[in-house]
Each structure stands twice: as C-alpha cells, then as structure tokens.
Amino acid sequence: MAGGNFVGRVISYVVNELVVNTLANSPAFQRFAVRTSKRMEEVSNLAVRKRQELQEQLNESLRNFESQKKQ
Template identity: 85%
Template sequence: MAGGNFMGRVVSYVVNELLVNTLANSPAFQRFAVRTSKRIEDASNLAARKRQELQEQLNDSLRKFEDMSQKKH
C-alpha cells in the first residue's frame, strides 16, 4: 500500500516539473501571465480608488447630517 503512495507522489512530482518547465518556457503562457497580472493590478487600483471615493462620500454625508442635527438643536 505504501509503495503505491510513493509511486503516486513520484509521478505527480515528475508531471508537475514537466508542466512547470513547459509553461515557464512558453511565450504564449508568459504573455498570458503578464496580461493577467496587469489586469489584476489595474482592478486592484480601481478598487482602491473607488473605496477612497466612497469613503469620502460617506464622510461628507456624515458631516452634512451632523451639521443638520446641530442646527436643529
């Protein structure tokens, strides 16, 4: 039983190494990886900008609400 597990790990390791080497040397995969990385970076930057804009809008709304509350009292 243990021998089968060992052979499975060896085969998995060899296949993994072949796959990694094949992808690492593939210009098409490298272009895909660069484009994907750029898109993720752009999406992350956009999310950060939107989060900042929403925070500023929330802060403005809270200030206006507080100002209205203080004027009533």
C-alpha cells in the same frame, strides 16, 4: 500500501515538473501571465480608488447629517 503512495507522489512530481517547465518556456503562456498580472494590478488600483471615493462620500454625508442635526 505505502509503496503505492510513493509511486503516486513520484508521478505527481514528474508531471508537475513537466507542466511547469512547459508553461515556463511557452511565450504564449508568458504573455498571458504578464497581461493577467497587469490587469490584476489595474483592478487592485481601481478598488483602492473606489474605496477612497466611497469613504469621502460617507464622510461628507456624515458631516451633512451632523450639521443638519445641530440646526
């Protein structure tokens, strides 16, 4: 039973190494990885900007609400 598990892990390791090496040496995959990384960075920056905009809108709304409440 344990021998089968060992063989399975060895096969998994070898396949993993082959896949990793093949992808690492593939110009098409490298271009894909770079484009994906840049896009994820853009999306992250956009999310930060939108969060700041929403926070500013919320703060403005709260200020307006407080000023109307005082009148």
